[in-house]
Amino acid sequence: MRIKITLNALSSVSQDHFWKQYFTDMHGFLAPVAGKDEDYGKFCFGNLFPVTEQKIIEGKEYSVIISSPEPKIIEKLFFSFEIDKTVNIGESKFKVVE
Numbered sequence: 259m260r261i262k263i264t265l266n267a268l269s270s271v272s273q274d275h276f277w278k279q280y281f282t283d284m285h286g287f288l289a290p291v292a293g294k295d296e297d298y299g300k301f302c303f304g305n306l307f308p309v310t311e312q313k314i315i316e317g318k319e320y321s322v323i324i325s326s327p328e329p330k331i332i333e334k335l336f337f338s339f340e341i342d343k344t345v346n347i348g349e350s351k352f353k354v355v356e
Contacts, residue, residue, distance in 0.1 A: 259332040260325040263339060265306075265352035270316040273309050276350060280306070283348035288324065291338045292331050301326035301335075319355055 284303055292301055303324045306314070314320065326332050343354050 259327075259329050260323055261332050261336055262321055262323050262356075263354065264319055264321045264356040265345070266319050266355050267314050267316050268344065268351040268353055269314075271314045271350050273312045273314065276306075276314055276348070279348045284322070287345065287347055288335065291335055292326075293334060300328050301331050314350060320352070 288301065288303065301324060303322055306320045306322050309320070324332070324335060339354050341354055341356070345352050345354060
């Protein structure tokens with residue numbers, strides 16, 4: 259199963275700087291929500307997209323796709339995201355749009 263999360267950037271940061279910590283920071287953001295049961299860690303996620311001009315630009319929308327073979331992990335993630343909530347992924351802040 260997959261879920262697509264749409265985020266609005268609340269600050270600008272260079273793509274190079276953002277990617278250096280993205281995977282560690284995103285995993286740290288998602289892991290507590292996915293749970294620490296026997297299915298912990300059975301999820302993956304892609305890059306934030308679409309990134310243009312080699313930076314994350316304040317005010318633009320970006321998406322990330324999260325997938326898992328365990329439907330209950332996707333369900334946990336789906337119900338944990340609140341529209342208009344501010345989330346931190348590393349040094350960057352985003353508002354959950356969809």
